[in-house]
Each structure stands twice: as C-alpha cells, then as structure tokens.
Amino acid sequence: MQLPRRCLLLLFLLYPFLLSGTWADLEEAFTLRLLQISTFQNTSFVDTEGLGLLEDIELGSLDKHTWKIHFHQPWVRPALPLSDWDMIENMIKIYLQKFNHMVNEGAMQKDVPYPFVVQCIAGCTLYPNKTSHAFARVAFNGQDFLTFCVDNATWLLSQDNELSRYVRDVLHKYTAFTELIQVLFNDTCIDDMEMLLHYGNVALARQELPVATVFARTPSPAQLLLVCRVTGFYPRSISVAWLQDGQEVPPGPAINTSAILPNADLTYQLRSVLAVAPRDGHSYACRVRHRSLGTRSLLIPWGSSELVLIAGLGAGLLAVVAMAAIMVLWLWRRRKHQQMEESGSRNSILSKEA
Structure with a gap:
C-alpha cells in the first residue's frame, strides 16, 4: 500500500x-x-x-x-x-x-x-x-x-x-x-x-527480508570504498557490520553508516561504507542481521555481490540445487531413452521394407 x-x-x-x-x-x-x-x-x-x-x-x-x-x-x-x-x-x-x-x-x-x-x-x-x-x-x-x-x-x-x-x-x-x-x-x-x-x-508482526549488494568506489588511487547497500527490509531495526578475513571490523573512522531511511513502499534502506587500501590482501564481507532472518545472517562477500549467502541456509540451498540437478538429469535420460527407442523403431521398419 x-x-x-x-x-x-x-x-x-x-x-x-x-x-x-x-x-x-x-x-x-x-x-x-x-x-x-x-x-x-x-x-x-x-x-x-x-x-x-x-x-x-x-x-x-x-x-x-x-x-x-x-x-x-x-x-x-x-x-x-x-x-x-x-x-x-x-x-x-x-x-x-x-x-x-x-x-x-x-x-x-x-x-x-x-x-x-x-x-x-x-x-x-x-x-x-x-x-x-x-x-x-x-x-x-x-x-x-x-x-x-x-x-x-x-x-x-x-x-x-x-x-x-x-x-x-x-x-x-x-x-x-x-x-x-x-x-x-x-x-x-x-x-x-x-x-x-x-x-x-x-x-x-509484518516482516520483509532485506536485500543487500556490495560494490566499490575509488575516490583516489590510494583508497577503495566498499559500499554495502541494504534495502527493502521491515521492521526498521537492523544491524549491519563489515567483516575482514571473517572478523568484525570495530567501529571507527574507516566505517561510515548512514541513518535508516524510509522507502515509499513502507520498507527501509541504509548504506554502510568501509574505507580500505586497494589490494591489501584481505577479504571483506558485509553482514546483515534482521528480525526477518531469525537467528541467521545475510553475508555478502566483496567481489561476489551477486551471491547472497544466508548462514544456516547453506544445507537447504544445496539440497534444492541437488534436487534440481537430479530432476534435470532424469529428464535428460528419459528423453534420450525415448529418442533411442524411436530411432530403433524407425530402423526396424526400414529393414522390413528392404
């Protein structure tokens, strides 16, 4: 509404x-x-x-x-x-x-x-x-x-x-x-x-899942800004943190997080920016915790912003992927078997005609 x-x-x-x-x-x-x-x-x-x-x-x-x-x-x-x-x-x-x-x-x-x-x-x-x-x-x-x-x-x-x-x-x-x-x-x-x-x-009691992406900006050759944009979540309360090599980066001048702002569809958004040195050899990820996620967390690694991982859902996601793969393989084999039967039937008819 x-x-x-x-x-x-x-x-x-x-x-x-x-x-x-x-x-x-x-x-x-x-x-x-x-x-x-x-x-x-x-x-x-x-x-x-x-x-x-x-x-x-x-x-x-x-x-x-x-x-x-x-x-x-x-x-x-x-x-x-x-x-x-x-x-x-x-x-x-x-x-x-x-x-x-x-x-x-x-x-x-x-x-x-x-x-x-x-x-x-x-x-x-x-x-x-x-x-x-x-x-x-x-x-x-x-x-x-x-x-x-x-x-x-x-x-x-x-x-x-x-x-x-x-x-x-x-x-x-x-x-x-x-x-x-x-x-x-x-x-x-x-x-x-x-x-x-x-x-x-x-x-x-309404809850809306957050959607998060991570991208980079380069204001100067000596500085890289990692931006974590989180939007579409409800209720308003949310926790956003940066991880360096799996460890949470403590609050400080390197992190700049915006206020939580309203969207027109009655959800919310915010941005968190982490300043790092280019090619410093560390891995970075944005971690989001929200009521709609329960005890899980939303984890978006830098460099894989299109991949959204929810800790605790990995097994479930793997099971879904495995089931989908099995279905695709079964359908492929069934179609292959049907094609072989049709080919054998055609060969039999041709041999009789000959």
Missing part, C-alpha cells in the same frame, strides 16, 4: 523526530506518536497537517479543512469505541483553536515575521515491564524549540532565546493545559495504545 503523497511528505519532514531509539528499544517497546505541522501564512490562515503513528504504521491523518480523522488502517476504528473517537476529534479541534490563537498572539507580541512553521510531536512509549514514558516536543522553523518534561510538568528550552523563553512562560501559565497533557499521555495514551496493539498485532 502506498502512502498518500501529503502524508509521506509529513513523514520526511518529521523524520528527525523519529530517529530516537536503539535496537533494543524498537525490539522491546512500542511507541504511539502524534505528529503535527502547522504553517502560519499570516494571522488569519494556518495550514495544519496531522498524522498518527504506532511505531511506523500510519494509523490516520487529519483532514486539513475539517480537522476530522481519516483512518488509514481497517483495524484502527474498531480498536476504540465510537464515543472515544468523537471525544478525540473534539479535543483535537479545541486544541488546534487554542494552539493557533496562542501562536499568533506570541508572533504579534514578539514581531515574528510570517510565514513560519511550527512542528510538534507528542505521544507515549510502552515498555514490556508495563512501565511507560510520555513525551512532547516542539520545533520552530525546523529547529528544536521546547521539550516537555513529564516528571515535573515543566517546559524546557531546547534553544535559549527571547521567543522560546516567552513561549515557555506562557505555557507554564496554562496550568490546566499542562495537567491535561499529563493525563492524556500518561494514562489515556497508554490505554488507547494497548487496544491498538491488540487490534493491529498482525500489521505490527
């Missing part, structure tokens, strides 16, 4: 917000995120886009004209009672009205030039031990601006300037708003996420 272009753009714009988390976090925890981009063209026109994500599964988006929720997964609406969705929509509308008014008022007070963009992300993370963590962050024109500390219900400055201090002080005056955030993301968010996890367990 392809993402709508508008939602895909929203994901790319907010992608730096989504990069937090380690291999263990993504394997063992689930995060519900609400993303918002509000473009303030002037004091009377604000263009707002919203997106809800469970991990990286798109749950729904906000209609920019009516502020109603459009569901993008068939199991999202049944996960909560209709009355809950009505309440959520009403709260969104009230929030956006107050948000737009507060931002415009602050812009006029501090002579902020239009247009400008405000990005927000808020949500909660549920861990296997049933503990949880709520979060809320605000960015202004693509730069981190404020962070909400749930523990003591305060807004912290991500950048210290007159505008950020003014907005922080205004938010601290809205004690009811702060209390609402705490209730929503400490209690309601977790309760709703547990229901979504139950209804969306099949989508969350």
Whole structure:
C-alpha cells in the first residue's frame, strides 16, 4: 500500500523526530506518536497537517479543512469505541483553536515575521515491564524549540532565546493545559495504545527480508570504498557490520553508516561504507542481521555481490540445487531413452521394407 503523497511528505519532514531509539528499544517497546505541522501564512490562515503513528504504521491523518480523522488502517476504528473517537476529534479541534490563537498572539507580541512553521510531536512509549514514558516536543522553523518534561510538568528550552523563553512562560501559565497533557499521555495514551496493539498485532508482526549488494568506489588511487547497500527490509531495526578475513571490523573512522531511511513502499534502506587500501590482501564481507532472518545472517562477500549467502541456509540451498540437478538429469535420460527407442523403431521398419 502506498502512502498518500501529503502524508509521506509529513513523514520526511518529521523524520528527525523519529530517529530516537536503539535496537533494543524498537525490539522491546512500542511507541504511539502524534505528529503535527502547522504553517502560519499570516494571522488569519494556518495550514495544519496531522498524522498518527504506532511505531511506523500510519494509523490516520487529519483532514486539513475539517480537522476530522481519516483512518488509514481497517483495524484502527474498531480498536476504540465510537464515543472515544468523537471525544478525540473534539479535543483535537479545541486544541488546534487554542494552539493557533496562542501562536499568533506570541508572533504579534514578539514581531515574528510570517510565514513560519511550527512542528510538534507528542505521544507515549510502552515498555514490556508495563512501565511507560510520555513525551512532547516542539520545533520552530525546523529547529528544536521546547521539550516537555513529564516528571515535573515543566517546559524546557531546547534553544535559549527571547521567543522560546516567552513561549515557555506562557505555557507554564496554562496550568490546566499542562495537567491535561499529563493525563492524556500518561494514562489515556497508554490505554488507547494497548487496544491498538491488540487490534493491529498482525500489521505490527509484518516482516520483509532485506536485500543487500556490495560494490566499490575509488575516490583516489590510494583508497577503495566498499559500499554495502541494504534495502527493502521491515521492521526498521537492523544491524549491519563489515567483516575482514571473517572478523568484525570495530567501529571507527574507516566505517561510515548512514541513518535508516524510509522507502515509499513502507520498507527501509541504509548504506554502510568501509574505507580500505586497494589490494591489501584481505577479504571483506558485509553482514546483515534482521528480525526477518531469525537467528541467521545475510553475508555478502566483496567481489561476489551477486551471491547472497544466508548462514544456516547453506544445507537447504544445496539440497534444492541437488534436487534440481537430479530432476534435470532424469529428464535428460528419459528423453534420450525415448529418442533411442524411436530411432530403433524407425530402423526396424526400414529393414522390413528392404
């Protein structure tokens, strides 16, 4: 399923917000995120886009004209009672009205030039031990601006300037708003996420195998760059390492690995580059570990990038090749036998005629 272009753009714009988390976090925890981009063209026109994500599964988006929720997964609406969705929509509308008014008022007070963009992300993370963590962050024109500390219900400055201090002080005056955030993301968010996890367990269990290739670039005669490109995998968590003569190359300046980036088909990709000396006498391979591979690894030797070896599957692959060879040999012999019988039959007929 392809993402709508508008939602895909929203994901790319907010992608730096989504990069937090380690291999263990993504394997063992689930995060519900609400993303918002509000473009303030002037004091009377604000263009707002919203997106809800469970991990990286798109749950729904906000209609920019009516502020109603459009569901993008068939199991999202049944996960909560209709009355809950009505309440959520009403709260969104009230929030956006107050948000737009507060931002415009602050812009006029501090002579902020239009247009400008405000990005927000808020949500909660549920861990296997049933503990949880709520979060809320605000960015202004693509730069981190404020962070909400749930523990003591305060807004912290991500950048210290007159505008950020003014907005922080205004938010601290809205004690009811702060209390609402705490209730929503400490209690309601977790309760709703547990229901979504139950209804969306099949989508969350989706796995796509990685496809990897290794190729080389030569920026100078004294340097060879080995590039391991891995793409098409899901879920996002993955481990990519370089092996030299079978031993893992430790992290260092010789290895440059990109961030994990999204593909348009809801899978992921990354690149890892290893700098080596040309003709140094060593063998190199790129090793990929991913949940879809189970306990196996994907191993791509340099110089054999078209050959993809999965450790642990060697015997199975050899068995398949052997069976195919036996079938081809059997078919060849059978055809040869038929040709010999037909030839003998023709010779017999000719001899009788003679």
